[in-house]
Amino acid sequence: MIILGLTGSIGMGKSTTAQMFIEEGVPVHDADAAVHRLYAGEAAPLIEAAFPGTVEDGVVDRAKLAEAVIGNPEAIKKLEAVIHPLVKADADRFLEENRQKGTPVVVLDIPLLFEKGNRHRVDKVVVVTAPADVQRERVLARPGMSEKKFEGILALQTPDEEKRKQADFIVETGYGLEHARTAVREILRQLKR
Numbered sequence: 001m002i003i004l005g006l007t008g009s010i011g012m013g014k015s016t017t018a019q020m021f022i023e024e025g026v027p028v029h030d031a032d033a034a035v036h037r038l039y040a041g042e043a044a045p046l047i048e049a050a051f052p053g054t055v056e057d058g059v060v061d062r063a064k065l066a067e068a069v070i071g072n073p074e075a076i077k078k079l080e081a082v083i084h085p086l087v088k089a090d091a092d093r094f095l096e097e098n099r100q101k102g103t104p105v106v107v108l109d110i111p112l113l114f115e116k117g118n119r120h121r122v123d124k125v126v127v128v129t130a131p132a133d134v135q136r137e138r139v140l141a142r143p144g145m146s147e148k149k150f151e152g153i154l155a156l157q158t159p160d161e162e163k164r165k166q167a168d169f170i171v172e173t174g175y176g177l178e179h180a181r182t183a184v185r186e187i188l189r190q191l192k193r
Ligand SMILES: CC(C)(COP(=O)(O)OP(=O)(O)OC[C@H]1O[C@@H](n2cnc3c(N)ncnc32)[C@H](O)[C@@H]1O)[C@@H](O)C(=O)NCCC(=O)NCCS
Pocket: 009, 010, 011, 031, 032, 035, 062, 063, 065, 066, 069, 070, 076, 079, 080, 083, 087, 110, 111, 112, 115, 153, 156, 157
């Protein structure tokens, strides 16, 4: 089974590209989605213990948690120590299920593939990218986003240029959906050879 790692900085189009792999019949494990599930379940009590006041009715309030951690390196470290092992265990279950099914190619969608030493978990890396001005425009258009939060997140991420250098495949999302879809199909075609 070939494990493709899908990554990219904030707002580059990673989720949109992951959806394209799903549409091509490739199973995708989405680390962000796993975090969302965990925050509504088994991780909530652990988060409340580490960051009191960030959980309401058994569900982590992401805005409150973001306020507690973004721009605070110690807090981010503490949060990651709680959540990343749980996300990894979730991905490992996904891989095992697909190995048993004989799935030829799977995607692990890992936002922090380079940042957190996850490169060794995948065979090939797909980096999703777009010009910096397109990225900024997309991100600042999101509700609840501010210039300060955007800069705080960027500071935590490996620069796009560095990611692209380390990529096996690149998907450009600045030229529209069809352009990106063609790139996804081409990656799968190359892997089949
Ligand atoms: C800080 C939190 C509460 C902010 O939540 P919010 O819904 O506002 O933003 P969202 O999750 O969509 O993240 C926005 C951007 O920040 C990036 N990001 C999130 N956490 C981190 C991190 N620990 N380091 C670097 N970038 C991060 C995401 O990849 C994304 O590009 C949330 O991101 C979180 O709980 N992060 C810790 C878990 C984690 O590391 N997730 C990312 C990989 S699985």
